[in-house]
Amino acid sequence: MAELMYWEAIRRAHDEEMARDPLVICMGEDIGVAGGTYKATKGLFDKYGPERVIDTPISENGFTGLGIGASFLGVRPVIEIMSVNFAWLAMDQIFNTAAKVRYMSGGQLTAPIVVRSPGGTAHQLGAQHSARMEKVFMGIAGLRVVTPSTPKQAYGLLKSAIRCEDPVFINEHELMYNLKGEVPDQEFFHPLEGSEVVREGRDVTLFGYNISVHWALQAAEVLSKQHGIEAEVVDLYTLSPLDRAGIAASVSKTHRAIIVEEAEPAVGVGSEVMAIINEECFFELDAAPLRVSAVNVPIPYNRQLEKAALPAVKDVVDAVLSQVAK
Amino acid sequence: MNAADKKRLLREMLYARRFEERCYEAYVERKIGGFLHLYPGQEACAIGVMEAARPGRDYVITGYRDHVHAIKCGSDPKVVMAELFGKETGSSKGRGGSMHIFDVEHRFMGGYALVGGPFPLAAGIAKAIKMKGDDDISICFLGDAANNQGTFHESLNMAKVWDLPVLYVCENNMYGIGTRIERSTAVVDQYKRVCGYDIPAAQVDGQDIETVHAAAKTAVDHVRSGKGPYFLELMTYRYRGHSMSDSNAYRAKEEERQWSKRDPIIILRDRLVEAGELTAEEYKAMDTGILDEIEQEVIPFAESSPEPKVEELEKYVLAENDPWVHGRAQ
Incomplete structure (x- = not known):
């Protein structure tokens, strides 16, 4: 390989x-x-x-x-x-x-x-x-x-x-x-529909896609090492159609869900995943799902402002801690 | 063009006229819904140009005023009418409606409802033709007002840069919905706008089908011979409003009266009568035959056809059973 x-x-x-x-x-x-x-x-x-x-x-x-x-x-x-x-x-x-x-x-x-x-x-x-x-x-x-x-x-x-x-x-x-x-060296074709559990966990599910999968994985490491929380990370490589069964399966296992997205929160991946959780497995939840999203602003040029507009690994960790505390 | 051809074209134009007039009635009767854009006045354009091309073999694409273009490509008028009635037997199985007639078997690649949308699609069809090495051509019919969209300029530029076999036909009826061309467009002669792309262009009378045919022959030959794109402007007039929801109050009655004297059907009919190739009785019989056909075959087919099934609402959104959706071995 x-x-x-x-x-x-x-x-x-x-x-x-x-x-x-x-x-x-x-x-x-x-x-x-x-x-x-x-x-x-x-x-x-x-x-x-x-x-x-x-x-x-x-x-x-x-x-x-x-x-x-x-x-x-x-x-x-x-x-x-x-x-x-x-x-x-x-x-x-x-x-x-x-x-x-x-x-x-x-x-x-x-x-x-x-x-x-x-x-x-x-x-x-x-x-x-x-x-x-x-x-x-x-x-x-x-x-x-x-x-x-x-x-x-x-x-x-x-x-x-x-x-x-x-x-x-x-x-x-x-x-x-x-x-x-x-x-893989050999030719292969990735499914165009589905999602993938890229880290197994039992306490909370972190949904990510594209770059936010990496943020979720980093947050999961911090949570495991520093807080003893085992987060499952699900890679939503398909955004349309979203993998309803995959989303429900993970939430039914961990009973907690956080969506990590690089975009602004409104009408986005997070809001859609939350809707699917509501529709598919609401009674499996132990806490209200959360979103970790960008701030709803046009992205600024200034480095510090730009950073403040985007979600960071620490935001994901904090969101999990606040959710687990409830 | 011999007398028999001219008579056939006269019949095709008259058929188109009666078909569209019957659509109007069906709309008033609420058998047809949505938007309905009718073609009376412009018949010599689609029919004359396609007569110089290969209907059913050359690819044709247009906007929402599309019934007559489809029929000239070879679509069965019954199937077009059934589409307008929203029936499963319609050309788009009742999913398209008046603005979205498609007949891929006859290479009518569709009616599209976004003004200017077909310009790049036509260039893409031409690109595919060129890649395949066929001698077919791509023909795009749109109105003058579409030329104020960015896609007009983007497409002419690409068509020329890549020497694509595409003929752009501009049916200049002088109105963009309800706004007269002088009020919206800096250069009224549309063929002049094309010189910025170094594409050969011509402007001719769109009401005389023999003139249209001759100009289209030159255009089609140019494109088919591999010399790249061509732009043909046809000066024409639509008798009705932009669509059925258009009161048509913005046009002077005098202007409409003047254009009614330049009716493409009457021009050809009178010429044939004058030349002794058609009698008034023959013309009358032709008209009656058309009206009977529409009333006895086209309308009953559309009326009696089944509605699409509600259970099939989601059919045709995506391909069915496409294996690549599930990937394959790694």
Whole structure:
């Protein structure tokens, strides 16, 4: 098993799928000659040429729509949107066309595109380059949303997403492209639906996704070593559809739930997971579920303010302690 | 074009007119719901352009005023009407409605309700055609007002940069919903806006189907020969409001009267009569035949078809039984 960085895992998935199927293409800003802002398509332009590795103009709605149109005829476009903030510009085509065309055509057409984009806050990129948009995507019928927390998931989710008949949005993270992790040498396809218990525990469940899985794991270590509390950590790699059974199973075991999310709390992953807990296993709870979320502000530039706007490992630990005390 | 072709086109335009007028009645009778955008006045555009292309083989995409485009591509009018009636036998199984007619078998890739939405989709269809090496082309029909969307400019730019086989047809009826073009658009002649993308463009009378056909032939040949995109502007007029919910109060009666003299059906009919290729009786019989067909076949089919099942409400949201959703061995 090789250790790959997150970007290398994504690059490998692209490469394998493009080698297999001449209808797989990738497109986006600076992904070709320049190899991609996060190197996710490095070297592919030389290998597959400009017809299949397409440097697009800075026209997010336009090139996303173009990819969707091509997908109607069987082309499998992997569209990189350089920053999720720019995906707002492509929302018309993603929501109004890709997510709805199968339904409104009575099943005649489908848009099997993959849109990959880094979300999350990085370091001092300011309000317009720090959006966390997963909450927006996950509320749309007809669109699958996944979010890898490890290189293995980044590889396997992209592989499955390219093959899947549905449009899939993959929410990556600006700060995770250099994260290292083991990826099996053999080809594999990660499920697009489900969740994974990444740390077993008995006292409380910490739900995370993408970068917040790592925060939850760090908090679980602190809780175990310093407080004797064994937290279970569940990785919600699928944000749409959320894994109702997986969420209920863990809460039914630990009887306490905290959702750790990098985004603002309103109408988000946390509020949705709480609703599922209410619907599926309310009477299993020993305490009210909590959310550890960002503060509801546009992300500020100042380093100290930026840090204050985002949840930290300590916030997760404190939330667990306050919940256990009740 | 010989006399038989011209007569056939006359019948197709008259059929489109009667079909749309019957839709109007069905809407008033509340058999059709939602929004309904009708085509009378513009028949020579879709029918004339497609006559120069390969209906059913070339890919066509358009906005929400889409019934006639679908029928010209080969859709069965009964199935289109059933869609308007919201029936399971409709082209989109009652899930789409008037604005979302689809007939992929005849390569009618859909009607879309976001103004300007189809521009990049058409370029993408052209990209796929080019990758596959086919000699099909992608044809996108939209109105003048769509050209004020960003997608117009983004798509023309990409189509030219990548030399895509796409024909953009602008049906310029001079109104964007209820706002006249001079009040919303800096350059009224739409073909002039395209020169910024170095794409060949032409503007012709959209009411004379022979003129439309000749211009479309040039456009289609250009695109099919691999020379890249083309833009064709057709000057036309819609007789009714933007949709059924539009009172049409913003247009001068005199303007409407002037345009009614330029009716595409009357222009061709009179020309055929004058040339001795059609008699008044033949025309009358043609019209009666169409009305009978619509009343005796199209409407009864739509009326008697079953509604979609409520149990199937969630069908078609996502692919069914897609194995890749569950991943595979690691």
